[in-house]
Amino acid sequence: MSLDGHKYGARTAPANPLLVVMLLWYYSIAPFLGYIEVPGEFLDMAQSRVRQDRFEFSQHAQREAAAEQISVDDVKQALLTGQELEPYPHDARGPSCLMVGQDEHDRWLHVLCGNFDRGNVLIITVYYCLSATTTEVARSMDKEGEAMRSTRNVGSTDRSEVNETCYFCLRGILEEKRVTVDFRWGGKLMVIEHVPAKVCNECGERYYAASVVRQMEQMAKEGRKEKELTVPVATLVEVTI
Ligand SMILES: [Zn+2]
Numbered sequence: 001m002s003l004d005g006h007k008y009g010a011r012t013a014p015a016n017p018l019l020v021v022m023l024l025w026y027y028s029i030a031p032f033l034g035y036i037e038v039p040g041e042f043l044d045m046a047q048s049r050v051r052q053d054r055f056e057f058s059q060h061a062q063r064e065a066a067a068e069q070i071s072v073d074d075v076k077q078a079l080l081t082g083q084e085l086e087p088y089p090h091d092a093r094g095p096s097c098l099m100v101g102q103d104e105h106d107r108w109l110h111v112l113c114g115n116f117d118r119g120n121v122l123i124i125t126v127y128y129c130l131s132a133t134t135t136e137v138a139r140s141m142d143k144e145g146e147a148m149r150s151t152r153n154v155g156s157t158d159r160s161e162v163n164e165t166c167y168f169c170l171r172g173i174l175e176e177k178r179v180t181v182d183f184r185w186g187g188k189l190m191v192i193e194h195v196p197a198k199v200c201n202e203c204g205e206r207y208y209a210a211s212v213v214r215q216m217e218q219m220a221k222e223g224r225k226e227k228e229l230t231v232p233v234a235t236l237v238e239v240t241i
Contacts, residue, residue, distance in 0.1 A: 042097035043084045046113050046121050050079045055121040056198075057213050058167070059206040065126050065213075069186045072214040074103035075126055078111055085110070093167055096124065114167060122167055122207070164198070172202025179206060185220035191229060192216055 049055055055076075057065065065075065082101020089095045096114035103109050108129045115122035166172040177199045181192045195216065198207040208216075 040084060042087055042095065042113070042116060043079075043082070043099065045116050046079050046097070046099065049121045050076050053210055054119065055123060055210045057123045057208050057210065058125070059208070061123040061125050062206075062208055062213055063184070065123075066183060066185050066217070066220075068128060070103065070109065070126055070128070071217055072210050074105070074107075074109065075111055075123060076210070077104045078102060078109040079113070082109075082111070093170065094118070100129065118164070120209075123210075124167070166200035166203060166205055167207075168205050169200060169203040172200035172205075174198040174207065175201055181216065183216050183220055185217065188220060188223075190220045190223075190225070192219060 046055075057072075065071070078101030079099055080101070082099045084097055085100045086098040087095070088097060091114070093114065095116045096112065097116070099111045099113060101109060101111070109126060110129045111126045112124040113121050114124050164174045166174060175198065177197055178194045179197045179199065181195045181197075183190045183192050195208070196212055199205075
């Protein structure tokens with residue numbers, strides 16, 4: 001038996017093919033197919049789209065934001081400077097992610113984003129939180145997100161179809177319409193007519209482009225008006241059954 005260097009080298013154990021396949025799967029194929037989440041991936045996607053104003057608000061998010069005087073640019077700033085808190089890569093409605101970041105006034109915001117597999121990022125809901133590390137607040141928002149999800153009727157999710165389906169009910173088709181919005185900026189109520197929105201023909205959920213929400217904010221801040229409505233106000237008297 002020869003211990004010649006060349007022959008000895010040739011006897012070196014070959015790479016385990018199973019190990020090679022596993023490494024290839026873990027680092028190349030699985031992340032590509034969405035089986036393994038790549039940290040920061042959602043944030044990168046959200047930031048690149050938000051930077052181009054390619055994001056929209058669900059009716060729920062628009063109302064929550066306006067009621068707390070969180071502007072479109074506050075949300076934009078929070079996402080551009082923020083971080084991923086809880087990714088949901090396998091959500092039945094497509095990947096979504098809870099982000100946290102600071103707005104233009106250094107307040108912490110939690111922003112639940114979705115529609116990463118479509119053109120625009122959808123702001124599903126947005127809230128103030130105490131700090132980036134207040135996970136308790138994040139959890140409570142997560143529950144809200146879960147609660148919103150549980151009310152949805154999970155169906156097929158063919159994202160390649162031509163007509164855009166509703167994120168919430170998954171069945172309805174979104175139609176471009178002009179709608180009337182009861183816009184509340186803080187405690188100030190304003191009715192804005194002729195607002196472009198995508199409206200679900202099943203559940204009625206509305207989706208507003210960020211540029212449209214920004215315009216409504218501006219109108220409310222300026223107190224712009226063309227006419228005034230008189231609205232009856234009454235107090236509900238509790239009825240004993
Ligand atoms: Zn719907």
